Amino acid sequence: MNKSIVVAVVVTYNRLNLLQRVVGSLIGQSKRLDKIYIINNGSTDGTKEWLDGQTGLNVIHQENVGGSGGFYRGIKEASKEECDWIWCMDDDVFPREDCLETLLNVAERHEKLGIVCPHRLMSGKTFVGEAKTLNLTNPFSDMHNDMLTAQEVESNETVSIVGMAFEGPLIRKEVVEKVGLPNKELFILYDDTDYSYRAVLAGYKVVVARDALMDKYDFQSNSSYREDKMKNKWKLAYHIRNTAYFGHRYGKNILVRHFAAMPFLLHMYAAITFNFVKGHKYSFSDYGLFWKMMRRGVREELGKM
Known part of the structure; x- marks a missing residue:
């Protein structure tokens, strides 16, 4: 069994039912997590009360500072731990039992792999949204004009990307020490792409690992x-x-x-x-x-x- 020390960070806001499922998925990993941090961004749906009744979780309650502020705080706290890797995720993704073990097996074969992302599935189908490259030279074309495809994920053990989502990336602690924390001032959106791109600029590879599976919740809007x-x-x-x-x-x-x-x-x-x-x-x-x-x-x- 892999002996790497891994700390998980989950950011949540008003999704108690989903959070409970995420926590269950983390506890059930074939590679045991050393610590689990839950960053509660000011939830008002009973999340605080439920978390306060749990054992074995490191819980931080704070005001709603957005996803970027949540991951800033979570990665900041996790990076203080004696660990090798920090595993980050929102509250609407659910790693399968061997997800972490598979991510580590991929990551530790390559020294310059700074971030390894799981293969996400929504309703059983590959879900993609990552950028393989970013257009930073032509203002008349979309910045995200070279996107990862499902076929590329399914056909290769790993695929290099520059823009990730905070939905399961396994981040080498060394990356945090070198590039710092996520930009909390973004509030939502682009904090994840900004972070992975900073890692790439620092000389690290960021990849999606085909065999590390994570299910993503398929939201059905009930709002007006x-x-x-x-x-x-x-x-x-x-x-x-x-x-x-x-x-x-x-x-x-x-x-x-x-x-x-x-x-x-x-x-x-x-x-x-x-x-x-x-x-x-x-x-x-x-x-x-x-x-x-x-x-x-x-x-x-x-x-x-």
Whole structure:
């Protein structure tokens, strides 16, 4: 059995039923975890009470500082431990019994593998969203124009990526010591891509491991049309801002550093215009909102809105 010391970090917000399933999956790993940190981002659904009644978990309650703030705190605490690896995940993914063991077997065959990500499945089918490369030279093309495909994951033991999700990456502690903690000011979105790209820039490889399986919850929305509309709108605003930030921080030329979010912004402007005719998802003021968010990203004005 692999003797590496591994600490898990789970960030949760108002998903008690899913969190309970995640914790069960972690406890049931064939490679025993040495510690499990649960970062509760201000849940109001009974999560705090349930966690306070558990044993064997390292629980931290804090205000809702977004996924980025949650992983910042969790990785910060985990990196203080005497460990070799830190295993991070949201509360809606469930590692299969040998997931960690398989990730470690892949990781420890290659010294420069800094982050190893699992093969995610949704409803039994490969789920992908990782970027193999990032366009940081052409502001008129999508930054994520070279995405990982399901066929690539299924056909190769490992596939190199530069943009990951915080859904099961196994991070070598050495990476944290070299590149630091996630950017907590992003709040949500791009914190994971930013972190994996920083690891790549520091000389580490980031890969997806085909045989390390993790199930991802398939959400079926039960919220009203208006709730969906508002939820999507605020997430889109963060997406535009953080895309602009990422381009400004890592762009290879002045155009990308100032206009990396422009393709997505123009797409959203088209959606707003279309919805004036076909629906009521957006309002005229959203033109200004999304433009303002892009400018904030370029100026690197981050934090929770």
